[in-house]
Amino acid sequence: MDTTRPIIALDLPTADRALALVARFGDEPLFVKVGMELFYAAGPGIVTSLKEAGHDVFCDLKLHDIPNTVKRAAASLAGLGADLLTVHAAGGKAMMEAALEGLSAASNDPAVVAITQLTSTSEEAMHAEQLIEAPLAESVVHYAQLAQSAGLAGVVCSAWEAGRISEATDGSFLRVTPGIRPAGAAVGDQARVATPEKASSMGSSAIVVGRPITQADDPVAAYHAIKQAWNSGLQS
Numbered sequence: 001m002d003t004t005r006p007i008i009a010l011d012l013p014t015a016d017r018a019l020a021l022v023a024r025f026g027d028e029p030l031f032v033k034v035g036m037e038l039f040y041a042a043g044p045g046i047v048t049s050l051k052e053a054g055h056d057v058f059c060d061l062k063l064h065d066i067p068n069t070v071k072r073a074a075a076s077l078a079g080l081g082a083d084l085l086t087v088h089a090a091g092g093k094a095m096m097e098a099a100l101e102g103l104s105a106a107s108n109d110p111a112v113v114a115i116t117q118l119t120s121t122s123e124e125a126m127h128a129e130q131l132i133e134a135p136l137a138e139s140v141v142h143y144a145q146l147a148q149s150a151g152l153a154g155v156v157c158s159a160w161e162a163g164r165i166s167e168a169t170d171g172s173f174l175r176v177t178p179g180i181r182p183a184g185a186a187v188g189d190q191a192r193v194a195t196p197e198k199a200s201s202m203g204s205s206a207i208v209v210g211r212p213i214t215q216a217d218d219p220v221a222a223y224h225a226i227k228q229a230w231n232s233g234l235q236s
Contacts, residue, residue: 001084001111001174001206002031006196006226007058009033009178009210015042019049024220031083033058033208044080051081058208062115064088067098074102078110084176086156089114089143096150111174113154114147116140116161119179119193137161141168148173154205159194162203177204182212182226196230 010018010032018038022030032055034047039061050057059082063070070087077085087099099112116139117126123136132139140161145168147155154174157165162175179193199207209226216222 002056003174003206004227004231005031006180006213006223006230007031007033007176007206007208008213008223009035009060009208010214011035011037011210012214013037013041015046015049018042018046019053021214021219022050022053022055025223027054029054029056031056031058033060033210035060036062044076047077047080047082056083057081058084058086060086062086062088063099064091065095067095070095071098071102074099074112075105078103078106078108081108083108083110085110085112087112087114087152089116089147089155093146093150096147096152100151111153113156113174113176114143114150114152116143116147116155116157119158137164141165144169144173156208159199159202159204162199162205166203174205175203176206176208178208178210180207180209180212180226182222182229196226197232200230200232 008030012018032050034057038046047057047059059077063073074085087096103110117136126132126136140157141164144155144165148169154176156176158179159177162177165175177199180196180199181193182195196207207230213219213222
């Protein structure tokens with residue numbers, strides 16, 4: 001997986017808008033995320049269309065169900081050509097292992113990463129709503145270790161937990177970080193955010209960026225500015 005490219009979150013309401021946005025980049029191969037909003041509105045064909053246009057696709061549907069259902073869902077997504085999938089670590093080790101079993105027949109060798117705690121979740125909300133008494137960072141690291149024991153490629157986490165996860169897992173274990181905002185950008189509904197440079201210095205191995213690119217006046221320029229900031233941090 002080419003982690004030098006920021007993953008563009010195509011959190012858009014229609015296939016036409018998503019395809020029009022990526023078309024502005026010409027022949028440049030992108031790494032794009034198809035989440036619930038776009039997938040449910042446009043259907044599986046949006047993944048196929050993006051793959052046919054030459055892009056890598058992160059299909060972020062956060063699978064969380066009984067193991068057999070997750071296994072079959074993962075197989076279906078892999079059949080569309082998805083390069084990266086998400087499951088919820090809270091679903092348990094057996095469920096995560098089942099997701100990998102669902103990929104056994106895939107020809108493109110997709111990877112699976114686990115959701116630890118959503119970047120919109122604050123420590124206070126985790127304690128009050130999930131009744132998890134451990135500190136948020138400890139919960140995230142625990143989920144990361146569980147995901148690694150299940151054989152997953154990595155986790156989705158905030159930049160603020162990436163360093164601790166790196167220390168608690170092996171060097172190849174991915175820390176995919178959403179909640180990225182350039183300096184001065186609006187935080188929106190995210191609770192644990194970081195700039196591209198900060199994410200790099202804190203141990204993120206890949207970043208996901210949505211609104212700062214998709215809602216920019218010039219999405220292509222915004223993408224390349226974020227990509228430059230991210231890669232300058234990787235090289236420092």
